[in-house]
Amino acid sequence: xxxxxxxxxxxxxxxxxxxxxxxxxxxxxxxxxxxxxxxxxxxxxxxxxxxxxxxxxxxxxxxxxxxxxxxxxxxxxxxxxxxxxxxxxxxxxxxxxxxxxxxxxxxxxxxxxxxxxxxxxxxxxxxxxxxxxxxxxxxxxxxxxxxxxxxxxxxxxxxxxxxxxxxxxxxxxxxxxxxxxxxxxxxxxxxxxxxxxxxxxxxxxxxxxxxxxxxxxxxxxxxxxxxxxxxxxxxxxxxxxxxxxxxxxxxxxxxxxxxxxxxxxxxxxxxxxxxxxxxxxxxxxxxxxxxxxxxxxxxxxxxxxxxxxxxxxxxxxxxxxxxxxxxxxxxxxxxxxxxxxxxxxxxxxxxxxxxxxxxxxxxxxxxxxxxxxxxxxxxxxxxxxxxxxxxxxxxxxxxxxxxxxxxxxxxxxxxxxxxxxxxxxxxxxxxxxxxxxxx
Amino acid sequence: xxxxxxxxxxxxxxxxxxxxxxxxxxxxxxxxxxxxxxxxxxxxxxxxxxxxxxxxxxxxxxxxxxxxxxxxxxxxxxxxxxxxxxxxxxxxxxxxxxxxxxxxxxxxxxxxxxxxxxxxxxxxxxxxxxxxxxxxxxxxxxxxxxxxxxxxxxxxxxxxxxxxxxxxxxxxxxxxxxxxxxxxxxxxxxxxxxxxxxxxxxxxxxxxxxxxxxxxxxxxxxxxxxxxxxxxxxxxxxxxxxxxxxxxxxxxxxxxxxxxxxxxxxxxxxxxxxxxxxxxxxxxxxxxxxxxxxxxxxxxxxxxxxxxxxxxxxxxxxxxxxxxxxxxxxxxxxxxxxxxxxxxxxxxxxxxxxxxxxxxxxxxxxxxxxxxxxxxxxxxxxxxxxxxxxxxxxxxxxxxxxxxxxxxxxxxxxxxxxxxxxxxxxxxxxxxxxxxxxxxxxxxxxxxxxxxxxxxxxxxxxxxxxxxxxxxxxxxxxxxxxxxxxxxxxxxxxxxxx
Ligand SMILES: Cc1ncc(COP(=O)(O)O)c(C=O)c1O
Ligand SMILES: Cc1ncc(COP(=O)(O)O)c(C=O)c1O
Numbered sequence: 011x012x013x014x015x016x017x018x019x020x021x022x023x024x025x026x027x028x029x030x031x032x033x034x035x036x037x038x039x040x041x042x043x044x045x046x047x048x049x050x051x052x053x054x055x056x057x058x059x060x061x062x063x064x065x066x067x068x069x070x071x072x073x074x075x076x077x078x079x080x081x082x083x084x085x086x087x088x089x090x091x092x093x094x095x096x097x098x099x100x101x102x103x104x105x106x107x108x109x110x111x112x113x114x115x116x117x118x119x120x121x122x123x124x125x126x127x128x129x130x131x132x133x134x135x136x137x138x139x140x141x142x143x144x145x146x147x148x149x150x151x152x153x154x155x156x157x158x159x160x161x162x163x164x165x166x167x168x169x170x171x172x173x174x175x176x177x178x179x180x181x182x183x184x185x186x187x188x189x190x191x192x193x194x195x196x197x198x199x200x201x202x203x204x205x206x207x208x209x210x211x212x213x214x215x216x217x218x219x220x221x222x223x224x225x226x227x228x229x230x231x232x233x234x235x236x237x238x239x240x241x242x243x244x245x246x247x248x249x250x251x252x253x254x255x256x257x258x259x260x261x262x263x264x265x266x267x268x269x270x271x272x273x274x275x276x277x278x279x280x281x282x283x284x285x286x287x288x289x290x291x292x293x294x295x296x297x298x299x300x301x302x303x304x305x306x307x308x309x310x311x312x313x314x315x316x317x318x319x320x321x322x323x324x325x326x327x328x329x330x331x332x333x334x335x336x337x338x339x340x341x342x343x344x345x346x347x348x349x350x351x352x353x354x355x356x357x358x359x360x361x362x363x364x365x366x367x368x369x370x371x372x373x374x375x376x377x378x379x380x381x382x383x384x385x386x387x388x389x390x391x392x393x394x395x396x397x398x399x400x401x402x403x404x405x406x407x408x409x410x411x412x413x414x415x416x417x418x419x420x421x422x423x424x425x426x427x428x429x430x431x432x433x434x435x436x437x438x439x440x441x442x443x444x445x446x447x448x449x
Numbered sequence: 450x451x452x453x454x455x456x457x458x459x460x461x462x463x464x465x466x467x468x469x470x471x472x473x474x475x476x477x478x479x480x481x482x483x484x485x486x487x488x489x490x491x492x493x494x495x496x497x498x499x500x501x502x503x504x505x506x507x508x509x510x511x512x513x514x515x516x517x518x519x520x521x522x523x524x525x526x527x528x529x530x531x532x533x534x535x536x537x538x539x540x541x542x543x544x545x546x547x548x549x550x551x552x553x554x555x556x557x558x559x560x561x562x563x564x565x566x567x568x569x570x571x572x573x574x575x576x577x578x579x580x581x582x583x584x585x586x587x588x589x590x591x592x593x594x595x596x597x598x599x600x601x602x603x604x605x606x607x608x609x610x611x612x613x614x615x616x617x618x619x620x621x622x623x624x625x626x627x628x629x630x631x632x633x634x635x636x637x638x639x640x641x642x643x644x645x646x647x648x649x650x651x652x653x654x655x656x657x658x659x660x661x662x663x664x665x666x667x668x669x670x671x672x673x674x675x676x677x678x679x680x681x682x683x684x685x686x687x688x689x690x691x692x693x694x695x696x697x698x699x700x701x702x703x704x705x706x707x708x709x710x711x712x713x714x715x716x717x718x719x720x721x722x723x724x725x726x727x728x729x730x731x732x733x734x735x736x737x738x739x740x741x742x743x744x745x746x747x748x749x750x751x752x753x754x755x756x757x758x759x760x761x762x763x764x765x766x767x768x769x770x771x772x773x774x775x776x777x778x779x780x781x782x783x784x785x786x787x788x789x790x791x792x793x794x795x796x797x798x799x800x801x802x803x804x805x806x807x808x809x810x811x812x813x814x815x816x817x818x819x820x821x822x823x824x825x826x827x828x829x830x831x832x833x834x835x836x837x838x839x840x841x842x843x844x845x846x847x848x849x850x851x852x853x854x855x856x857x858x859x860x861x862x863x864x865x866x867x868x869x870x871x872x873x874x875x876x877x878x879x880x881x882x883x884x885x886x887x888x889x890x891x892x893x894x895x896x897x898x899x900x901x902x903x904x905x906x907x908x909x910x911x912x913x914x915x916x917x918x919x920x921x922x923x924x925x926x927x928x929x930x931x932x933x934x935x936x937x938x939x940x941x942x943x944x945x946x947x
Contacts, residue, residue, distance in 0.1 A: 448678070
């Protein structure tokens with residue numbers, strides 16, 4: 011298909027039937043609305059485009075900056091739309107806790123501002139809650155912002171009432187499903203879609219999903235936070251259930267590993283929440299029924315989020331010459347040298363002195379004549395084998411002598427005949443009054 | 450009344466043992482009257498050890514300064530003096546108190562606004578000064594020269610840190626010198642170097658956010674580097690206080706309470722507060738607006754563990770964990786915990802004077818022998834249920850009393866003031882208290898015991914006592930001002946018995 015603008019590729023996403031062998035429901039056909047296949051990668055492409063479209067021409071003329079409170083997908087879509095139209099974009103948030111998403115946004119040219127956290131000592135006169143600050147910023151003199159206001163903007167829900175919802179009905183042959191399951195962030199997608207489905211079938215049951223309190227699923231809110239959302243109307247939902255991050259990841263893995271859908275955590279949450287809700291219903295059914303859930307975005311941006319919660323999914327690396335593979339005996343057998351002896355040894359033998367601290371600390375103060383190889387880099391180097399000649403003795407130094415003794419053991423294992431670790435490290439060196447230089 | 454929404458306090462072993470000692474607490478309350486503040490000086494030493502352990506885990510040197518402002522108790526301060534901890538004072542009175550409790554000047558630092566008397570006494574004694582800016586530094590230097598005082602050690606208090614890449618907006622502070630104008634301040638340090646020795650830089654940020662503190666700490670590391678490039682050799686980075694306390698035993702009670710409070714504010718359930726007070730939340734066309742002005746009463750990570758987490762956090766631009774950066778740059782770490790060191794160190798007792806049913810509802814009013822300022826939990830945004838200690842005659846029957854039913858009560862003070870509410874919220878108790886019972890607010894030692902206390906309507910301020918357990922487990926007490934760390938070891942008692 012040929013397009014003139016990437017925004018023309020927004021919408022018309024596939025409705026994929028999940029294989030019954032995967033979900034195990036006997037009487038319900040379960041479909042995934044694959045919003046992850048939108049061009050900018052998520053369900054929010056529709057909302058972002060619908061909210062900005064009418065104002066873009068004027069904003070471009072005035073040189074306004076698009077601004078939104080967003081922690082991820084809306085920001086991503088807005089950043090790309092802003093770029094397309096020669097505008098700047100700023101995302102203000104206190105919820106952006108996934109590092110890859112931050113980095114991606116910076117790469118896309120977005121400016122990110124993180125709002126301050128809660129005060130530790132309560133100040134009753136403090137009117138400075140983050141949202142008040144944000145609105146003050148919007149109205150600062152001389153500023154010119156196009157604020158898309160996704161939590162209150164009806165055009166967010168409308169994007170789904172005119173797009174996502176009708177597409178689902180069309181792909182189901184003109185009928186609404188019996189159940190519709192979606193996660194709630196701004197409530198734009200769930201309420202917009204629900205509006206259309208209800209028009210076709212007043213009995214459609216909408217299940218809203220939120221993150222378990224005290225847990226965190228990037229992109230959606232918890233049961234208290236949805237109360238602040240302008241577009242959120244509790245009457246839209248038959249029930250609102252909570253999903254934990256663990257459950258979201260389980261659901262995500264089923265979609266990824268068994269259905270070929272590269273879903274992110276909220277797609278997994280929707281799949282998990284759908285099955286949890288539908289299983290008991292399915293057991294009572296005698297007729298065929300249909301359910302649809304939304305897969306909002308893709309897995310790639312959440313690797314660190316997943317790793318933090320499920321390190322085992324990434325497998326352990328089998329490494330040979332690393333600190334982790336050392337036995338206590340090897341570490342115990344490594345040669346250490348105290349400060350005074352080290353000073354004499356340096357004067358007599360001129361060993362290669364390797365300072366394992368960061369370049370920043372090394373630049374500030376170091377032992378004269380030493381070279382700086384920061385521990386992370388050193389670990390990489392020795393993995394491949396001995397990086398120094400065996401003919402020259404080596405003195406390793408780190409802050410307190412704890413890391414250097416381990417690397418001394420690694421070098422010894424690699425066959426170096428004379429490596430010594432500076433006992434007590436640079437701290438002891440300084441405390442002994444030995445000289446440190448700044449060059 | 451609906452389902453009771455409890456907010457049960459977290460009690461570690463010493464505090465739990467004390468609140469079990471019903472007879473002992475009633476004896477104290479009968480003898481000394483209520484309100485009565487009861488302190489557990491030995492607990493502060495335990496808290497200090499936890500902070501020390503966090504330092505050791507990261508191989509960091511440096512000192513832990515108790516922020517004196519969190520408590521006026523002599524027992525706590527003296528016990529701390531006995532342990533080798535340090536103290537941070539914010540007024541000339543606190544300084545006098547710290548000196549009188551046994552702190553050598555080398556173990557005292559001063560923060561906050563300082564008048565000439567405060568400067569003089571501090572400089573004369575030889576304490577460390579946190580200076581807020583150029584004006585204070587110059588005033589201090591002038592004073593040292595004029596009165597021919599010994600050279601003073603100073604730390605520069607910085608604020609207004611900024612980050613690159615992702616801009617972390619930091620809460621604004623009234624205190625400290627903005628990070629961007631630190632160059633001018635360092636020029637001044639050089640001019641007064643004959644009378645002032647720069648030992649380091651620091652900050653105190655009033656935020657629970659680790660990310661903000663990481664930006665500030667990295668900012669300090671950069672300023673220290675600038676000092677070094679000017680030929681100075683500062684060694685200390687002071688990261689202030691604000692490590693937090695977890696007041697509640699269970700996360701779930703807190704989560705449920707906040708959810709229900711939000712519904713109550715939106716009118717979706719029966720009210721949970723006096724006259725619809727919303728603790729900062731309000732309803733705007735059916736949506737929750739404003740922000741909850743409450744201390745996050747349940748914290749998964751608080752105190753020494755919070756410090757540990759902060760130290761393990763990577764610096765925003767240098768990338769290495771903050772502890773590693775401190776260590777490899779050979780810097781010592783100073784901290785100034787207030788609330789976190791006073792955690793679990795005391796409780797506040799008040800006698801129940803009157804219990805009556807609200808004319809128009811099924812709630813109860815309970816009037817206590819104290820006023821709102823005697824126990825300022827709510828002023829500090831801390832929501833936590835008190836315990837009820839039944840008076841002697843019903844004591845035994847009560848625990849087994851199966852007829853006891855949960856009730857919702859409002860706790861009032863004894864002042865003739867509409868606003869003298871001890872709690873602005875409906876407090877759920879497992880049973881209705883009776884006159885003569887003691888209401889026990891636990892974990893009040895940090896800020897909630899005497900921070901706001903005053904003599905309203907000529908009511909006396911609460912007395913303070915220090916308590917401890919003998920080797921055989923029996924409880925002992927002493928007036929707070931008569932407690933010395935040797936008191937609890939029994940030496941004074943044995944001496945008295947001879
Ligand atoms: C990953 C992800 N899933 C789900 C949602 C929820 O969509 P909505 O905002 O339409 O409720 C969002 C929205 O921010 C999201 O980013
Ligand atoms: C400079 C300074 N240090 C330390 C503290 C203690 O803070 P916290 O009790 O939260 O640890 C305060 C509190 O206001 C302070 O202002």
